[in-house]
Amino acid sequence: MSNTFALEEVQVALSPLERFEEFLQSRGKRVTSQRRYLVEQVFEGHDHFDADQLILRLQQAAGEKHVSRPTVYRTLAELVDAGLLRKMTLGGRAVYEHDYGYPQHDHLYCQECEKLIEFHSDELRQIRDAVAREQRFRVLGHRFIITGVCSDCARPKRPKRPLDLV
Amino acid sequence: MSNTFALEEVQVALSPLERFEEFLQSRGKRVTSQRRYLVEQVFEGHDHFDADQLILRLQQAAGEKHVSRPTVYRTLAELVDAGLLRKMTLGGRAVYEHDYGYPQHDHLYCQECEKLIEFHSDELRQIRDAVAREQRFRVLGHRFIITGVCSDCARPKRPKRPLDLV
DNA sequence: ATTTATGCAAATCCTTTGCAAATCT
DNA sequence: AGATTTGCAAAGGATTTGCATAAAT
Numbered sequence: 001m002s003n004t005f006a007l008e009e010v011q012v013a014l015s016p017l018e019r020f021e022e023f024l025q026s027r028g029k030r031v032t033s034q035r036r037y038l039v040e041q042v043f044e045g046h047d048h049f050d051a052d053q054l055i056l057r058l059q060q061a062a063g064e065k066h067v068s069r070p071t072v073y074r075t076l077a078e079l080v081d082a083g084l085l086r087k088m089t090l091g092g093r094a095v096y097e098h099d100y101g102y103p104q105h106d107h108l109y110c111q112e113c114e115k116l117i118e119f120h121s122d123e124l125r126q127i128r129d130a131v132a133r134e135q136r137f138r139v140l141g142h143r144f145i146i147t148g149v150c151s152d153c154a155r156p157k158r159p160k161r162p163l164d165l166v
Numbered sequence: 167m168s169n170t171f172a173l174e175e176v177q178v179a180l181s182p183l184e185r186f187e188e189f190l191q192s193r194g195k196r197v198t199s200q201r202r203y204l205v206e207q208v209f210e211g212h213d214h215f216d217a218d219q220l221i222l223r224l225q226q227a228a229g230e231k232h233v234s235r236p237t238v239y240r241t242l243a244e245l246v247d248a249g250l251l252r253k254m255t256l257g258g259r260a261v262y263e264h265d266y267g268y269p270q271h272d273h274l275y276c277q278e279c280e281k282l283i284e285f286h287s288d289e290l291r292q293i294r295d296a297v298a299r300e301q302r303f304r305v306l307g308h309r310f311i312i313t314g315v316c317s318d319c320a321r322p323k324r325p326k327r328p329l330d331l332v
Numbered sequence: 333a334t335t336t337a338t339g340c341a342a343a344t345c346c347t348t349t350g351c352a353a354a355t356c357t
Numbered sequence: 358a359g360a361t362t363t364g365c366a367a368a369g370g371a372t373t374t375g376c377a378t379a380a381a382t
Contacts, residue, residue, distance in 0.1 A: 030336060030381050051371080068339045073372060089255050092346090093371070108303050119297050127293070128312055131285050136317035137274050144310045146294055151302035196356050196361060217346080234364045239347060258371090259346065 016043040016084055016100055023082035034067040038075050042085070048097045048116050051076065088143060106144040112153035182209040182250055182266055189248035200233040204241050208251070214263045214282050217242065254309060272310040278319035 014022065017039050021031050041057055042049075049057075051072055058067050067075075076096060079085040086099035090109070095116075106124065108117040124144060132139045180188065183205050187197050207223055208215075215223075217238055224233050233241075242262060245251040252265035256275070261282075272290065274283040290310060298305045 028336085032337060032381070034338075066339090070340085070373075071338060074337085089258060092255060092258070108298065108301060110303075111306065117301060117303070119301070121293055121297060123289070123293050127287055127289050131287060132274065132312055132314065135274060135283060135285070136320070137276075137283070137312070138315040138320055139312055140277065140314040142310065142312045144308065146298055146303070146305055146308045148298065148306040149304040154302070154304055194361085198356070198362065200363075232364090236348075236365085237363060240362090 016098075019100060020079065020082055020084055023084075024078075029078070033065050034071055035075055035078075037064050038067055038072065039079065039084070042079070042096075043098065046098050046102070048095050050093050050095050054096075106146075108146045108148065108150065110150035110153055111147060112149050115150055115152075117150065182264075185266060186245065186248055186250055189250075190244075195244070199231050200237055201241055201244075203230050204233055204238065205245065205250070208245070208262075209264065209266075212264050212268070214261050216259050216261050220262075272312075274312045274314065274316065276316035276319055277313060278315050281316055281318075283316065 017036060020035070020039050023029075024031055024035070038054070038058065041061060042054065051069075054076070055067075055069060055072050058064070058072070076085065076087075076094075080087045080096070080099075084098070084100040085096045088095050088097075103120060104125075105118045105120045108119060109115075110117070128142050129139065131137075183202060186201070186205050190197055190201070204220075204224065207227060208220065217235075220242070221233075221235060221238050224230070224238070242251065242253075242260075246253045246262070246265075250264070250266045251262045254261050254263075263282075269286060270291075271284045271286045274285060275281075276283070294308050295305065297303075
């Protein structure tokens with residue numbers, strides 16, 4: 001399914017692609033076939049992905065224009081800049097997720113299957129803001145990841161060692 | 167992991183180095199001059215650091231034995247394993263901090279000066295556990311970083327763009 | 333016609349590995 | 358002696374950059 005979470009919020013009038021085109025124009029950048037194709041694919045589903053997964057997907061959804069690795073990286077950066085994607089680093093590699101029309105949330109990260117489970121907590125934000133206020137710190141964002149083992153993986157085999165908490 | 171955090175609870179009797187030697191022996195590993203020197207330097211101050219900063223420090227605290235880059239990486243991993251250091255990834259690079267005799271805490275990260283400010287919140291842990299319980303998720307740890315601009319940097323110049331939240 | 337993008341190859345950055353020589357126990 | 362470590366050089370993996378060509382405005 002594509003992107004019609006338009007009515008969901010108050011009103012996200014533009015589709016991701018339209019929003020991106022708007023962004024590009026506002027910066028004198030050009031709307032190219034690869035940028036268009038990439039945004040299209042990125043907003044087809046709404047799961048987390050890294051550069052390689054995206055590149056693979058772009059190749060598989062064959063018949064379409066080829067997008068080189070450097071261009072993928074360049075475009076991902078632009079999408080983050082445009083506010084369409086959010087970038088995070090999970091154990092060394094960059095992972096992206098939608099940030100346009102999606103509500104703010106945090107994650108539970110299963111070390112076993114590497115799954116990311118989203119959740120939302122207003123209290124969390126309150127704590128964040130309270131802590132920041134105390135330190136006279138201007139908040140621009142935050143990142144909260146709970147690491148552990150999800151219910152599916154909580155089975156006979158024991159978890160791997162602590163790894164890098166992301 | 168076979169750590170004896172028994173000591174941590176009751177009372178931190180051993181120095182980091184002693185604790186590390188204990189760990190090494192329990193694994194049939196050896197106490198070498200570089201491992202000793204490195205631990206010594208790491209626990210001189212208690213700030214966050216990355217591999218390069220440590221390597222630099224090891225060189226400057228001259229007169230001492232030289233420690234090669236690979237050995238630094240290898241030893242840092244052992245210290246993490248031993249529960250003496252905690253590792254996190256900040257925008258691609260690994261950053262370490264003391265985890266022996268230090269209370270659990272989280273961070274405020276200033277994008278301007280890259281400073282890490284620590285803080286502690288019991289409520290945060292409560293929220294974490296509540297969320298996990300709801301999802302039947304077994305918590306092994308968490309990572310909370312508030313990104314923004316610290317009071318020192320909140321000056322005339324405006325903050326850089328959102329960067330990678332970590 | 334201009335100017336920005338793309339793709340390729342090569343370069344960077346950080347971290348890890350293979351291996352022979354050096355060092356612990 | 359016997360096993361583990363170290364340092365060196367080189368390998369790796371992810372992401373970025375230089376530059377000539379292709380495409381968008």
